[in-house]
Amino acid sequence: MAKKSNIKQEIAPPVGFNLYQDKKNRTIYKHPFYHNAVYIPVYDYKTFELYRKRYILILSVFVVLFTMFTQWFQIPWWASIGITLLLWFFLEFKFFTFLKKQQPVKHFDPESYESYSDNFAKQGTKRILTKTILYLLVGILIVYNTYYSQYDSMYVIASWIVLGLCVLYALFQMVMLIKVTKRAKARN
Template identity: 35%
Template sequence: MSRVQANPGLSGLNLYIDKKNRIIYYNPLVKKAVMIPKSDYRKFNMYRTRYLAVISAFLIMAILFEEWFHWPLWLAFVLSLIIYAGFEFSFYKFVNRLPDAPKFNKESCVHTYDLSIQPKDRTRAKVKIVLYFILGILLVVNAYQMNYDPSMLIMCWIAMICCFAYAGFTIWQLSRSTKVSR
């Protein structure tokens, strides 16, 4: 496995690098593996953020519909579901046009998370972990100091949990990158 390139260019869930340094996306729902050419990295990254885009669209529509137009919240939810369906259909078409990865075996490939933190970036990753923990704590402390209303307190607690989760994920990545670099 030492011949696997150091920086894959993409990393994420269900992304692997085979022995020929090709990035393979494995779709666990349809049990199909496809190769992602370098020319499609940007497009794949765009599709990878589709969930975040749908959540953001829902939040923006919910605020606009309720505050500006006085429309019901369920309308924002329904429109968000339509946007989600459009993204999923588009992603499905994109993945189906990619070349198949013949004889894909997860055990013989390296997960892209294992290579996402380079040895030179380990200190930066450790600083990021500490900063995310501090950010999460300070969000909640500030909310109590400023006497926020309960809904904002809940949002701050959720943000703190997200910060802690991302710090934990970075710790997990750091521990996995240590195993590969040995």
């Protein structure tokens, strides 16, 4: 039988673009295309995070399917694109229905809520630096693996694009960290 723990695990609210916190510390998501804002309850944080990362998930599925189909099973490459598109439509539909089930925010004004930079500061410098270093390491390891495995030129180009995206994300994280620390010092 599992041992009960008295340690309560604190669930961190999601942080990112189009996410806001109100005065009651509730998470609000404003969809950029549908222009509606909804409350995201604490018990739905994990589901919401999965849907927010749907593009990364779809890209990962495409890479795995493309490699599997072309290298192992000799299935045409367009089959991996077709399956990936079906998965993408499915995840978009699920995300849309997820948002429709959430409580809408009446009279939403983004200026009156805590924004991305405010929530960014709550993550802490150590966590931000760790994420930045890990993204850079993932990009470098992908490029290294491409050359080590002697993939053809299309994979080499794709791996360098991934490294470029990792570097851009790391730079963005560092710029945001500098802005947030400057703003915190100015307030003190």
